[in-house]
Amino acid sequence: MEPEPDHTKPSTSATAAGHRKHLAMLERLSKRAAAAAPAPSQDSPVAAFLSRFAAAKLAAESALSACRSSPDDAQLSLSAAAAAIDDLDRLVAEASHSLPPYELRSALAAASDLRAAHRLAASDLRPKKSFSFRNKSKAPKNPPQDPPPTLPPPPDQPNPSVEAILPGLGFRGRRDATLVKDLRVSDGKDGDFTLADLVSCQVYLKGKCRALHVHKLKDCRVFVGAVFGSVLIEDVERCAFVMAAHQIRIHKATATDFYLRVRSRPIIEDCCGVRFAPHALKYEGIGEDLRDAGLEEETGNWANVDDFKWLRAVQSPNWCLVPEEERLQTIDISDVQEREDDN
Amino acid sequence: MGLLSIIRKIKRKEKEMRILMVGLDNSGKTTIVLKINGEDTGVISPTLGFNIKTIKYHKYSLNIWDIGGQKTIRSYWRNYFEQTDGLVWVVDSSDIRRLDDCRAELHNLLKEERLAGASLLVFANKQDIQGALKPSEIAKVFSAT
Numbered sequence: 001m002e003p004e005p006d007h008t009k010p011s012t013s014a015t016a017a018g019h020r021k022h023l024a025m026l027e028r029l030s031k032r033a034a035a036a037a038p039a040p041s042q043d044s045p046v047a048a049f050l051s052r053f054a055a056a057k058l059a060a061e062s063a064l065s066a067c068r069s070s071p072d073d074a075q076l077s078l079s080a081a082a083a084a085i086d087d088l089d090r091l092v093a094e095a096s097h098s099l100p101p102y103e104l105r106s107a108l109a110a111a112s113d114l115r116a117a118h119r120l121a122a123s124d125l126r127p128k129k130s131f132s133f134r135n136k137s138k139a140p141k142n143p144p145q146d147p148p149p150t151l152p153p154p155p156d157q158p159n160p161s162v163e164a165i166l167p168g169l170g171f172r173g174r175r176d177a178t179l180v181k182d183l184r185v186s187d188g189k190d191g192d193f194t195l196a197d198l199v200s201c202q203v204y205l206k207g208k209c210r211a212l213h214v215h216k217l218k219d220c221r222v223f224v225g226a227v228f229g230s231v232l233i234e235d236v237e238r239c240a241f242v243m244a245a246h247q248i249r250i251h252k253a254t255a256t257d258f259y260l261r262v263r264s265r266p267i268i269e270d271c272c273g274v275r276f277a278p279h280a281l282k283y284e285g286i287g288e289d290l291r292d293a294g295l296e297e298e299t300g301n302w303a304n305v306d307d308f309k310w311l312r313a314v315q316s317p318n319w320c321l322v323p324e325e326e327r328l329q330t331i332d333i334s335d336v337q338e339r340e341d342d343n
Numbered sequence: 344m345g346l347l348s349i350i351r352k353i354k355r356k357e358k359e360m361r362i363l364m365v366g367l368d369n370s371g372k373t374t375i376v377l378k379i380n381g382e383d384t385g386v387i388s389p390t391l392g393f394n395i396k397t398i399k400y401h402k403y404s405l406n407i408w409d410i411g412g413q414k415t416i417r418s419y420w421r422n423y424f425e426q427t428d429g430l431v432w433v434v435d436s437s438d439i440r441r442l443d444d445c446r447a448e449l450h451n452l453l454k455e456e457r458l459a460g461a462s463l464l465v466f467a468n469k470q471d472i473q474g475a476l477k478p479s480e481i482a483k484v485f486s487a488t
Contacts, residue, residue, distance in 0.1 A: 191473035213437075
């Protein structure tokens with residue numbers, strides 16, 4: 001064994017080892033290729049979008065910061081930033097179909113933030129430019145500036161209370177009152193009903209209406225028979241609503257409970273601390289009203305709330321169900337007579 | 344043969360129209376589309392995202408994009424502007440309180456370059472509700488800027 005000529009063996013073993021090594025390498029390579037191949041195809045649209053978006057975002061941010069740090073080239077970096085932001089918009093638009101809603105929203109928010117920053121930088125630059133035109137020697141000095149004066153937020157659309165101009169069925173501008181309306185006795189045509197600017201009121205609406213608009217209520221309790229169209233609730237605080245309707249949209253509600261029967265999914269937007277429970281209202285003839293309005297069936301949709309400010313799979317922090325032990329008992333408003341009294 | 348089929352294909356494409364339905368939430372966009380298409384309008388949830396319906400009308404095939412109108416998702420409207428032939432702006436004629444919002448959103452939309460070639464229809468919906476504004480009144484509000 002020992003006297004084996006050692007000039008062949010090392011060489012054969014060397015080639016064998018080399019061969020083995022080569023094979024192992026090939027195998028490794030093919031494995032890597034195999035591992036690499038499916039990965040991008042699995043989550044490629046989203047991952048690719050995110051990486052491209054991050055790159056474009058970085059470009060925009062650095063261009064924006066460049067126009068702060070080197071004011072001489074500001075105009076140039078500003079247009080570079082604009083181009084990068086346009087890129088962002090285009091990327092988002094292209095990917096909008098394949099992106100999950102949350103990614104889409106945060107991407108859009110990032111793009112619009114950048115656009116706002118760009119607008120700010122641009123408005124910052126403009127006065128300097130005209131300044132340099134008049135007095136060339138002073139221009140390059142560029143006095144150290146405080147953080148750019150933030151643009152005043154666009155003035156809110158003046159919202160004159162149009163309801164005041166255009167009376168219609170409804171209760172408006174009341175405080176500490178009990179407001180009762182029986183829509184069954186009022187004259188025929190399907191109308192809408194408005195509740196606006198009420199504070200600490202009890203509102204009882206018996207019968208059916210076609211649409212209900214609710215705006216600016218505080219500390220009120222509202223009981224409504226049947227709405228065979230849609231309900232739009234905006235800007236309510238510390239209230240309780242008991243109603244049945246085909247559609248319900250709730251905007252800007254805080255600390256308010258909703259006892260609903262609704263044919264479609266109720267939605268909330270810009271709400272917090274709102275709670276939901278099943279419908280709990282009774283009066284003589286409510287069965288008929290609900291049936292006529294196509295609302296006799298309990299769909300269970302009162303609990304299927306969509307929060308447009310929380311487009312994720314996990315439960316929104318803005319709403320919850322009213323715990324069973326805290327729920328109102330079914331309320332019987334048969335005896336409430338039509339009136340419009342101050343308490 | 345090859346050329347002919349290409350021409351035919353282009354011809355067919357020309358008969359395809361892309362119609363965008365937009366407007367504030369609660370204006371009735373989805374209801375209109377389903378109603379025109381002869382579908383049940385009994386249970387419609389506020390639109391989260393969009394719906395597409397293709398409706399055949401004579402030789403035209405109308406691709407109707409019904410886009411959700413809630414405030415939070417209005418910023419996505421612009422993702423749908425490309426290649427739009429017709430814009431339907433749906434107004435809840437009974438929602439007088441938000442008519443200013445409605446006008447402002449429409450005017451924003453009309454500034455959009457990508458919609459420059461599209462025809463605009465303002466749909467004064469919910470005329471059957473008592474107290475709704477007439478189409479002429481809405482036109483007056485919208486044209487006064």
